Amino acid sequence: MSNTGAFTSRTRLYAARVATVAMACGLWWLGTQLGGRNNPIIAQFGPADAVPAFVDLWVDGSAIRDAITSLRRLGVGLLIAVGLGVPLGLILGMRAGVEQASAPVVQLLRMISPLAWAPAAVSVFGIGDAPVTFLVAIAAIWPVALGTAAGVRALSPGWTKVARSLGAAPIEHLQTVVLPGVRPQILTSVRLALGVGWIVLVPAEMLGVDSGLGYAVLNARDRLDYGQLAATIIVIGSIGYMIDAIFQRLLSPRRNRSVR
Amino acid sequence: MGTDALRLSGISLTLGQGSESHQVLENVDLGVRTGELLVILGPSGSGKSTLLSVMAGLIHPDAGEISRPEDPDAHLPGIVFQEPLLLPWATVADNVALGLRYRRHRLRTGSRMRAPERRRAARALLGELGIGHLADRYPDQLSGGQAQRVAIARTIITEPSILLMDEPFGALDLATRSDLQRWLLELRAARDLTIVFVTHDLEEAQLLGDRLVVLNGPLSQVETVERADGTFNRTDLLRHLTPVGADTPSFKEIA
Ligand SMILES: Nc1ncnc2c1ncn2[C@@H]1O[C@H](COP(=O)(O)OP(=O)(O)O)[C@@H](O)[C@H]1O
Ligand SMILES: [Mg+2]
Numbered sequence: 001m002s003n004t005g006a007f008t009s010r011t012r013l014y015a016a017r018v019a020t021v022a023m024a025c026g027l028w029w030l031g032t033q034l035g036g037r038n039n040p041i042i043a044q045f046g047p048a049d050a051v052p053a054f055v056d057l058w059v060d061g062s063a064i065r066d067a068i069t070s071l072r073r074l075g076v077g078l079l080i081a082v083g084l085g086v087p088l089g090l091i092l093g094m095r096a097g098v099e100q101a102s103a104p105v106v107q108l109l110r111m112i113s114p115l116a117w118a119p120a121a122v123s124v125f126g127i128g129d130a131p132v133t134f135l136v137a138i139a140a141i142w143p144v145a146l147g148t149a150a151g152v153r154a155l156s157p158g159w160t161k162v163a164r165s166l167g168a169a170p171i172e173h174l175q176t177v178v179l180p181g182v183r184p185q186i187l188t189s190v191r192l193a194l195g196v197g198w199i200v201l202v203p204a205e206m207l208g209v210d211s212g213l214g215y216a217v218l219n220a221r222d223r224l225d226y227g228q229l230a231a232t233i234i235v236i237g238s239i240g241y242m243i244d245a246i247f248q249r250l251l252s253p254r255r256n257r258s259v260r
Numbered sequence: 261m262g263t264d265a266l267r268l269s270g271i272s273l274t275l276g277q278g279s280e281s282h283q284v285l286e287n288v289d290l291g292v293r294t295g296e297l298l299v300i301l302g303p304s305g306s307g308k309s310t311l312l313s314v315m316a317g318l319i320h321p322d323a324g325e326i327s328r329p330e331d332p333d334a335h336l337p338g339i340v341f342q343e344p345l346l347l348p349w350a351t352v353a354d355n356v357a358l359g360l361r362y363r364r365h366r367l368r369t370g371s372r373m374r375a376p377e378r379r380r381a382a383r384a385l386l387g388e389l390g391i392g393h394l395a396d397r398y399p400d401q402l403s404g405g406q407a408q409r410v411a412i413a414r415t416i417i418t419e420p421s422i423l424l425m426d427e428p429f430g431a432l433d434l435a436t437r438s439d440l441q442r443w444l445l446e447l448r449a450a451r452d453l454t455i456v457f458v459t460h461d462l463e464e465a466q467l468l469g470d471r472l473v474v475l476n477g478p479l480s481q482v483e484t485v486e487r488a489d490g491t492f493n494r495t496d497l498l499r500h501l502t503p504v505g506a507d508t509p510s511f512k513e514i515a
Contacts, residue, residue: 158345165316165339166418167364176358180349 041226049227050234057231062216066232067239070205070212073129074197074243077136081193085141086186089148090178099149110146114139114200118207127208132201139200140193147189151182187251194247198240213239264329265422265454266292266337271314271324284310285321290473292422297448297455299465302475308458311475312339312424315456328421335368337456338420342427344411346399352410353395356382359418368418385417386410389447405436409443416447422454429464441467 029047036043057063092099092106114135121131155178163173205214213236220229273285284307292298292315302308313319314326316339328335338359346355357378359365366372373381386392391409399407408428416423429437441464448455459465465472471486 156345158341158343159347161318161341162345162414163358163362165318166359166415167336167362169363172362176361177347180347183349 044226045230047230050230053225053227054231054234057228057235063231063235066211066213066216067235070201070214071239071243073132073205073212074136074194074201076129077133077201078140078190078193078197080133080137081140081144081197082190084137085144085193086148088141089145089186089189090152090174090182092145093149093152093182094178106145110142115203118204122208129209131207132204132209132212135204136197136201140197143189143192143196144186147192148182148186151185151189152178154185155181184251191244191247191251195240195244198243202236263294264291265294266315267325267327267329268315269325269327271311271321271326273310273314273319273321275310285314288324292454292456293471294454295452296470297453297457297468298471298473299469300456300458300473300475301460301462301465303460306475308460308475309426312426312456312458315422316424335421336364337422337424338415338418339424339426340408340412340415340428342430344399344404344407346402346407346410346414348399350398351395352391352397352399352402353379353382353386355399355410356386356414356417358414362418365418382413382417385413388450389413390443403436404432405440408432408440412444412447416451416453422456425455425457427458427460430459430461437464444468 025047032042032046036046054063092102117135117138118131121134125131125134159177159181160173163177168176201212202214202217205212206218209215213232216232217229217236220226220232268288268290271285271288271290272283274281274283276282288311290311300308300311310319314321316337317326318339346352347358350358357375360373360378360381361375383392383395386395389409389412391406391413394402394406394410399410402410412423412425412428429440432440444455445468447453457468459468
């Protein structure tokens with residue numbers, strides 16, 4: 001019984017989602033029709049131009065090429081953010097003194113829009129992948145570090161007492177209690193960082209690179225191809241949605257079967 | 261009557277800072293004899309947990325000396341707390357095996373055990389303790405009594421010189437508690453354990469103890485009561501449990 005119940009509620013959910021997407025497309029079409037009456041640019045922004053433009057992008061392979069380039073930069077930036085952010089978060093979470101002492105610096109850095117670093121990034125790293133990756137990393141590092149630190153602070157102090165009483169070396173305490181204990185918070189904060197990184201990536205790719213989805217946006221504008229611009233925007237949103245959904249699937253509850 | 265497994269002499273300790281500071285232990289002298297089950301009895305806030313933490317080496321006293329005449333440095337007491345404090349992401353077997361991978365056990369045994377070997381040892385011990393069927397469960401699948409048995413197994417697998425227990429059955433219902441009390445006495449006989457057992461329950465103290473130490477807060481005067489003719493003199497115990505006056509000496513041993 002409960003199976004069929006779950007089935008119908010799932011079916012209804014999917015039906016509702018399809019309906020919402022259709023409605024959004026309808027509004028998109030309607031909006032560009034109405035707005036396009038006295039502004040031809042807006043008219044080209046509608047689905048009538050976007051859909052063929054998307055087919056073109058798909059057929060000539062540039063959609064895939066730009067997406068792969070962007071995802072590669074996102075991936076490298078995130079790896080850097082995790083590689084630096086997790087250890088930073090562990091230190092901030094385990095040493096209250098360090099956290100309090102560094103609060104002014106951390107909070108100030110955290111509040112700087114990553115794009116404010118763009119000119120500095122270009123002048124230090126030149127043009128190409130490096131400054132883009134840097135901007136993604138600097139955007140993603142704060143969610144990772146602060147999420148990890150909050151996770152460490154939420155650990156039961158009792159577990160630490162147990163590890164100490166059993167004679168754990170500090171590194172063994174880290175391996176057996178802290179890391180497995182904060183693993184869920186680290187994964188959650190990486191998911192958050194993934195979203196932030198993706199959002200920063202597109203404007204970052206408008207600076208000194210000639211590939212990627214951000215560049216594709218500028219390119220479409222420069223060629224006055226507004227259908228392609230709209231298609232690119234949809235691609236950006238879809239990929240962001242997909243990678244977030246995949247990551248969420250990866251981190252949905254599953255037992256960590258062993259103490260490593 | 262036997263040698264001392266552990267001796268505290270002149271232990272003093274003040275906890276907290278400034279106006280919050282609080283002298284918890286004052287000049288405590290106490291010996292734990294090898295093979296005995298010593299019960300520390302005292303009201304809440306009298307410093308029982310603090311005293312156990314000092315014995316376990318988790319807190320260093322401000323003054324005084326702790327000596328373990330029989331044991332090498334790496335052979336230390338193990339402690340069981342009122343809550344089981346099992347790691348929720350690990351199975352019972354992995355929780356019990358935890359201490360086997362830690363530095364103290366490596367130093368004491370001079371060998372490094374691999375993960376499968378540690379897990380085998382944990383399973384063997386769980387079987388020996390009559391809880392082998394729990395090995396593959398997770399802590400959230402255990403009752404309170406089962407979880408506390410697992411916590412005790414986790415401590416004794418490393419073969420500590422003394423088993424320190426801080427109100428280990430205090431959070432359990434009556435039936436489970438008497439079940440675990442019986443289980444503990446069997447465990448002690450089977451493995452020849454030296455145990456220091458903290459409680460604020462007079463019945464539990466009388467049932468389990470070979471010898472009682474009464475901690476009378478707030479300055480933790482220590483009084484020791486011996487079991488005579490197989491029982492404790494109840495009037496004697498009650499007298500020791502009543503709050504002490506200003507003229508009471510800070511240390512008194514009743515033979
Ligand atoms: N970190 C601390 N700072 C200040 N006082 C403390 C601290 N820990 C414990 N105390 C005080 O020391 C006394 C003894 O505590 P405890 O050893 O936990 O007693 P018991 O286990 O007998 O209930 C209590 O009065 C408690 O308030
Ligand atoms: Mg206590």
